[in-house]
Amino acid sequence: MQIRFTKMQGAGNDFVVLDETQGALGLTPAQYRFLADRHFGVGADQILTVRPSLADGIDFEYLIHNADGGQVQQCGNGARCFARYVRDKGLTAKEQIRVQTLAGVIAPRLESDGRVTVDMGRPALEPARLPFDTQGLAPVPQGLVQKWPLTLDGQAPEATVMIVAVSMGNPHAVQLVDDVDRAPVALTGPLIESHPRFAERVNAGYLQVQSRSQVRLRVYERGVGETLACGTGACAAVVAGIGLGLLDARVDVHTRGGLLTIAWAGGPDDPVLMTGPASTVFEGQIDIPDLP
Numbered sequence: 001m002q003i004r005f006t007k008m009q010g011a012g013n014d015f016v017v018l019d020e021t022q023g024a025l026g027l028t029p030a031q032y033r034f035l036a037d038r039h040f041g042v043g044a045d046q047i048l049t050v051r052p053s054l055a056d057g058i059d060f061e062y063l064i065h066n067a068d069g070g071q072v073q074q075c076g077n078g079a080r081c082f083a084r085y086v087r088d089k090g091l092t093a094k095e096q097i098r099v100q101t102l103a104g105v106i107a108p109r110l111e112s113d114g115r116v117t118v119d120m121g122r123p124a125l126e127p128a129r130l131p132f133d134t135q136g137l138a139p140v141p142q143g144l145v146q147k148w149p150l151t152l153d154g155q156a157p158e159a160t161v162m163i164v165a166v167s168m169g170n171p172h173a174v175q176l177v178d179d180v181d182r183a184p185v186a187l188t189g190p191l192i193e194s195h196p197r198f199a200e201r202v203n204a205g206y207l208q209v210q211s212r213s214q215v216r217l218r219v220y221e222r223g224v225g226e227t228l229a230c231g232t233g234a235c236a237a238v239v240a241g242i243g244l245g246l247l248d249a250r251v252d253v254h255t256r257g258g259l260l261t262i263a264w265a266g267g268p269d270d271p272v273l274m275t276g277p278a279s280t281v282f283e284g285q286i287d288i289p290d291l292p
């Protein structure tokens with residue numbers, strides 16, 4: 001089967017975008033893995049699929065598959081690329097759209113400076129929402145949130161890291177580090193991602209607070225590995241930092257792939273707003289092998 005695709009990136013988090021507005025392509029998890037493969041396919045952290053929506057007040061459905069072929073609930077950098085894609089392809093004339101994801105409705109808006117702001121909805125801090133099994137763990141309360149001790153074993157010498165659990169529709173375990181450049185992301189990222197207390201695995205964030213409005217962040221993404229940026233990871237890290245009392249309501253998040261600005265007023269009903277870049281890299285077509 002031959003399909004057309006668009007390659008996009010947002011702060012270096014890269015995507016293959018597929019148009020299913022005229023009909024479903026019916027790809028298997030192995031075919032998503034093939035598309036994401038950087039040697040045999042196109043190469044991407046996630047595959048994003050645009051579908052029409054039949055629901056009132058909802059413009060599109062947005063499907064997200066990680067590079068490992070698994071479908072997931074939410075992708076923030078992808079949401080900005082999604083909004084840019086549907087506008088550039090003439091699938092909508094609107095500047096603000098409402099998009100159904102597995103985690104609920106999000107609302108991306110094109111800004112006049114070319115960036116995109118997305119209302120990512122409300123964060124959730126209850127461990128069960130990730131899900132995160134806290135049985136037998138003693139939480140350390142700080143500010144509005146709790147830090148949880150997570151003991152890592154495996155290849156690393158046994159170590160306990162303190163994490164804040166945040167759901168942005170998808171699960172995040174955020175830890176504070178002194179210097180992101182020296183954080184053991186490659187070593188502990190996979191151990192946190194697959195920790196048995198996270199039944200659906202988890203994205204592991206490493207947050208360095210530089211001031212009340214400037215942070216640096218690295219994220220080891222579930223189903224991918226470390227990426228140059230993670231939009232929901234940035235939202236989760238800022239929610240954690242505000243909850244811990246370390247950050248103001250608007251924060252610049254410096255990732256290895258670019259700058260994201262995250263705003264959260266701090267109340268349980270307040271949505272998280274994310275602003276950042278979204279660009280098309282190239283377009284093409286590719287033969288996809290039959291991969292059941």
Ligand SMILES: N[C@@H](CCC[C@H](N)C(=O)O)C(=O)O
Pocket residue numbers: 013045046066072073074075076077078170171203221222223224227229230231232233
């Ligand atoms: N890159 C994304 C997050 C994609 C999904 C994540 N890996 C998960 O499995 O939850 C972003 O920008 O948010």
